[in-house]
Amino acid sequence: MNKILVVDDxxxxxxxxxxxxxxxxxxxxxxxRWEEIDTRLHDFKPDLVLLDVSLGDxxxxxxxxxxxxxxxxxxxxxxxxxxxxxxxKYIDDCRAQAFIPKPFELSYLINTIKTYLN
Amino acid sequence: MFxxxxxxxxxxxxxxxxxxxxxxxxxxxxxxxFTDINSYKQRKVESMISLAQVIGTNSISTLQFDDPDAxxxxxxxxxxxxxxxxxxxxxxxxxEIFAQYSKxxxxxxxxxxxxxxxxxxxxxxxxxxxxxxTNNNEVIGKVYLDVELSELQQTKAYKLExxxxxxxxxxxxxxxxxxxxxxxxxxxxxxLVSTMKNVSExxxxxxxxxxxxxxxxxxxxxxFNKLMQQIKENQQKKDEFIGIASHELKTPLTTIKxxxxxxxxxxxxxxxxxxxxxxMLNVNKLERLIRDLLDVSKIQSGQLRLEMKEFxxxxxxxxxxxxxxxxxxxxxxxxxxxKNEIIYxxxxxxxQVLLNLLSNAVKYSPGENKVIxxxxxxxxxxLIKIRDFGIGVTKDEQMHIFERFYRSKDTSVHFSGFGLGLxxxxxxxxxxxxxxxxxxxxxxxxxxxxxxxKHSFKTQQTEA
Numbered sequence: 001m002n003k004i005l006v007v008d009d010x011x012x013x014x015x016x017x018x019x020x021x022x023x024x025x026x027x028x029x030x031x032x033r034w035e036e037i038d039t040r041l042h043d044f045k046p047d048l049v050l051l052d053v054s055l056g057d058x059x060x061x062x063x064x065x066x067x068x069x070x071x072x073x074x075x076x077x078x079x080x081x082x083x084x085x086x087x088x089k090y091i092d093d094c095r096a097q098a099f100i101p102k103p104f105e106l107s108y109l110i111n112t113i114k115t116y117l118n
Numbered sequence: 119m120f121x122x123x124x125x126x127x128x129x130x131x132x133x134x135x136x137x138x139x140x141x142x143x144x145x146x147x148x149x150x151x152f153t154d155i156n157s158y159k160q161r162k163v164e165s166m167i168s169l170a171q172v173i174g175t176n177s178i179s180t181l182q183f184d185d186p187d188a189x190x191x192x193x194x195x196x197x198x199x200x201x202x203x204x205x206x207x208x209x210x211x212x213x214e215i216f217a218q219y220s221k222x223x224x225x226x227x228x229x230x231x232x233x234x235x236x237x238x239x240x241x242x243x244x245x246x247x248x249x250x251x252t253n254n255n256e257v258i259g260k261v262y263l264d265v266e267l268s269e270l271q272q273t274k275a276y277k278l279e280x281x282x283x284x285x286x287x288x289x290x291x292x293x294x295x296x297x298x299x300x301x302x303x304x305x306x307x308x309x310l311v312s313t314m315k316n317v318s319e320x321x322x323x324x325x326x327x328x329x330x331x332x333x334x335x336x337x338x339x340x341x342f343n344k345l346m347q348q349i350k351e352n353q354q355k356k357d358e359f360i361g362i363a364s365h366e367l368k369t370p371l372t373t374i375k376x377x378x379x380x381x382x383x384x385x386x387x388x389x390x391x392x393x394x395x396x397x398m399l400n401v402n403k404l405e406r407l408i409r410d411l412l413d414v415s416k417i418q419s420g421q422l423r424l425e426m427k428e429f430x431x432x433x434x435x436x437x438x439x440x441x442x443x444x445x446x447x448x449x450x451x452x453x454x455x456x457k458n459e460i461i462y463x464x465x466x467x468x469x470q471v472l473l474n475l476l477s478n479a480v481k482y483s484p485g486e487n488k489v490i491x492x493x494x495x496x497x498x499x500x501l502i503k504i505r506d507f508g509i510g511v512t513k514d515e516q517m518h519i520f521e522r523f524y525r526s527k528d529t530s531v532h533f534s535g536f537g538l539g540l541x542x543x544x545x546x547x548x549x550x551x552x553x554x555x556x557x558x559x560x561x562x563x564x565x566x567x568x569x570x571x572k573h574s575f576k577t578q579q580t581e582a
Binding site: 010086 | 365368369370371372373375376377379380401405409423425
């Protein structure tokens with residue numbers, strides 16, 4: 001079973017994604033506080049990270065950039081998502097695998113995840 | 119009817135100055151001519167009265183000795199002394215005619231009754247003068263002179279002519295001066311007017327107008343600048359608000375959409391499934407509305423940026439048509455001859471335009487009407503034509519249909535929406551150096567947009 005770490009500061013979206021991915025046979029760890037990302041990356045060892053861009057006082061793109069520099073996490077695929085569709089145009093330098101604008105089709109989300117897991 | 123309000127401010131200023139000059143000069147010339155003629159008359163009266171007195175003095179002896187022939191002879195000499203005297207008569211103290219003279223060809227005797235009380239009288243072109251003949255304080259007769267004033271008429275005509283010529287020259291100068299001076303006032307006003315027009319047409323609040331004067335026009339310009347600044351600030355606040363609001367709206371919408379989607383997948387019972395699908399359709403509609411609102415605020419604040427890449431128009435059209443066919447009855451017919459035309463542009467935004475036009479076409483031609491897609495290729499451009507068989511667009515509507523918040527006035531066909539779709543389409547196409555317009559077809563209408571083909575895009579962009 002593939003392990004996915006979901007980070008979003010909106011609890012509702014977080015639980016929706018968790019339910020959806022669990023139903024689709026993924027092992028999901030969902031957190032709303034970005035401060036916990038480091039420990040979770042270390043403990044949970046996800047195969048893919050689903051990361052919100054606007055996380056209150058942190059920017060998902062910066063977190064993604066940091067992940068790329070650390071040896072342990074540099075190979076983990078990252079999918080960013082945001083309610084600001086324009087963000088998709090500014091993800092190049094953080095080297096995220098994909099960007100999904102909110103609101104998204106769940107099937108599209110699943111397909112994108114599957115694409116980057118293989 | 120002639121209305122002063124209809125004249126431009128420039129012409130009004132000229133007219134005002136020319137009219138003032140005309141009025142002042144007319145009064146001046148009028149007074150000048152009047153006093154001139156009056157003093158001429160005065161001089162004439164005085165000289166004629168002196169002449170009459172001289173005649174009177176000279177005829178005292180003829181009256182005393184009752185010698186009318188001598189008097190007559192003296193009167194005849196008047197012809198040489200003063201040819202303007204046309205008649206002269208001497209009365210004796212009984213009031214009988216003693217001697218008289220009249221210019222050849224004229225009737226002899228004519229005396230105005232009023233002369234019995236007065237010393238002179240102007241009547242028409244003639245001057246009548248009378249003078250009593252006295253000897254040792256005793257009136258022994260009277261002299262009457264009738265003077266023709268042909269000279270006065272000539273002077274009058276000459277003065278009037280001169281005045282008219284001077285008036286015309288003065289007015290001409292006044293016009294030229296006014297023409298020069300009016301620009302000082304009108305130029306600033308006209309600049310303000312043209313800026314205001316520009317702002318109301320484009321909605322673009324340009325730089326504040328510069329004016330270093332201290333008069334009312336300067337105040338007007340300052341107030342205008344202040345207002346524009348306030349509008350600009352309000353616009354910015356509104357844009358910020360819409361940006362934040364649509365972001366906040368999207369977040370719960372994501373959750374709603376997700377759960378409905380899951381329900382849809384799980385639900386097997388047909389009625390329930392139908393309800394869920396209805397909810398889904400409306401969530402999607404809501405999503406589009408929010409996106410349109412956000413797009414418009416981006417367009418307004420100049421934040422809409424295009425991600426330019428090369429893409430295949432045929433592929434995009436196929437994808438878009440398939441997407442529209444999924445939600446509407448499959449009645450979109452492709453008659454275009456697209457092969458592999460490459461466009462340099464923002465694929466996502468062009469897709470948005472296509473989606474908008476196609477869903478409009480489907481929406482506005484209800485029933486079993488079809489929608490036909492056609493294309494045309496020129497050296498530089500690619501034209502995509504979307505023909506519907508709906509109620510059509512009137513000539514008047516064709517002008518406004520691409521404006522913000524414009525909605526069809528035809529109340530029999532009422533569809534929801536903000537009326538932003540076509541406005542966004544026009545903005546996107548214009549940014550691609552293309553054009554978008556609508557033509558009337560029978561029945562229905564054809565929405566056409568042009569995009570420069572890849573090889574001509576760069577040159578068109580530099581020209582623009």
